Amino acid sequence: AQKITQTQPGMFVQEKEAVTLDCTYDTSDPSYGLFWYKQPSSGEMIFLIYQGSYDQQNATEGRYSLNFQKARKSANLVISASQLGDSAMYFCAMRESFYNQGGKLIFGQGTELSVKP
Amino acid sequence: SQTIHQWPATLVQPVGSPLSLECTVEGTSNPNLYWYRQAAGRGLQLLFYSVGIGQISSEVPQNLSASRPQDRQFILSSKKLLLSDSGFYLCAWSVQTTGNTIYFGEGSWLTVV
Numbered sequence: 001a002q003k004i005t006q007t008q009p010g011m012f013v014q015e016k017e018a019v020t021l022d023c024t025y026d027t028s029d030p031s032y033g034l035f036w037y038k039q040p041s042s043g044e045m046i047f048l049i050y051q052g053s054y055d056q057q058n059a060t061e062g063r064y065s066l067n068f069q070k071a072r073k074s075a076n077l078v079i080s081a082s083q084l085g086d087s088a089m090y091f092c093a094m095r096e097s098f099y100n101q102g103g104k105l106i107f108g109q110g111t112e113l114s115v116k117p
Numbered sequence: 118s119q120t121i122h123q124w125p126a127t128l129v130q131p132v133g134s135p136l137s138l139e140c141t142v143e144g145t146s147n148p149n150l151y152w153y154r155q156a157a158g159r160g161l162q163l164l165f166y167s168v169g170i171g172q173i174s175s176e177v178p179q180n181l182s183a184s185r186p187q188d189r190q191f192i193l194s195s196k197k198l199l200l201s202d203s204g205f206y207l208c209a210w211s212v213q214t215t216g217n218t219i220y221f222g223e224g225s226w227l228t229v230v
Contacts, residue, residue, distance in 0.1 A: 035218065043205055045161075045221035091160065095219070104151065104176075105209075105219045109160040 002027040004094050006108035013082045014116050020067070021077040021111045023092030032096050034075040035105065036066065039089040048090075051075060079113075087115045119144035123208040123222035130229055136181075136195040138225050140208030143189065150191040151209040151219065152183055161207065167191060168213065203229045 003026040013019035025034065036048040051059045051066045059066045067076040079086055092108040123140040130136060142148055149168055153161040163176045165183035173183050180199060184192045191208055208222040 037221075043224045043226070045207060045209075045224075047218050047220065050218055093219075104163055104166050106163070107161040 002029070002032075002094055002096055002106050004092055004106055004108035006092055006111050008111045009109075010112045010114070012114050012116060013079075013086075015084060016081055018078060018080045019082055019113065021079070021090050021092075021113065023075045023077065023108060025073050025075060025092075025094050027073075027094065027096060029096040032094055034066070034068070035093045035095065036064070036075075036077045037091045037093060037107075038086075039091060039110070041088070045091075049077070082115045084115050084117060087113060089113075119210075119220070121208060121210050121220060121222040123206075123225055125225060126223060127226045128228070130198050130227065132200055132229055133197045136193070136198050136202070136227070138193040138206055138208075138227075140191045140193075140222055141189055142191075142210045145189070145210070145212065147188060147213065148210040149213055149219075150185060151211075152191065152193050153207045153209060153221075155205040155207065157204070165193070198229045200229050203227055 005024045008022055032053045034051045038046045038048050049059050049061045049064045049066050051068045058068050063080045065078045089110045089112050091110045093105045095105045120143045151166045152164040154164050155161050165175055167173050167185045170185055170188055181195050206225045209219045211217050211219040
């Protein structure tokens with residue numbers, strides 16, 4: 001069965017510094033997608049970045065990059081130049097092939113990031 | 118562009134009362150639709166998903182049910198709420214391929230008292 005693990009319940013980072021949020025996954029499906037979402041205190045789930053299992057290069061979106069190590073089954077999120085507005089809960093998620101149960105998204109338990117001024 | 122809306126945003130209901138949360142998607146057709154629940158301080162738990170009208174798959178046995186009466190409408194219901202049903206409920210949608218992102222609605226805060 002697929003599984004997502006985020007081992008850091010909480011993280012602190014100084015403003016303007018970079019931070020890495022860890023995520024490991026487990027799946028037997030060769031076709032899958034990995035996602036990171038940000039959830040501020042308002043509750044909305046904001047999509048940040050996506051990495052496909054067949055993508056050769058690590059995904060990047062502005063200050064966000066995904067360090068994808070397929071052999072190690074890890075998909076860590078790197079936030080560069082942290083800002084106070086980055087303080088939020090961050091979730092790693094995985095989506096298996098559509099033909100496997102509708103391509104549902106399975107989430108990790110989340111990491112709460114606090115950016116200090 | 119596509120948008121997703123769910124309502125009500127906040128709900129306080131007594132134990133044993135019924136529930137209806139509604140979600141609609143605009144700007145796309147034949148989406149996958151999902152209902153997730155998030156208990157306080159925890160990750161998201163998939164409750165139901167749907168790949169088409171009238172097609173509902175349940176992930177967790179509980180006193181909740183879901184229906185999809187129209188292509189872009191997804192409803193979460195309960196006949197009798199329990200205290201343990203309290204939480205943050207999120208509707209989500211995606212197009213029907215693996216690589217596409219799942220987008221979430223604004224969420225509904227349910228407190229059962």
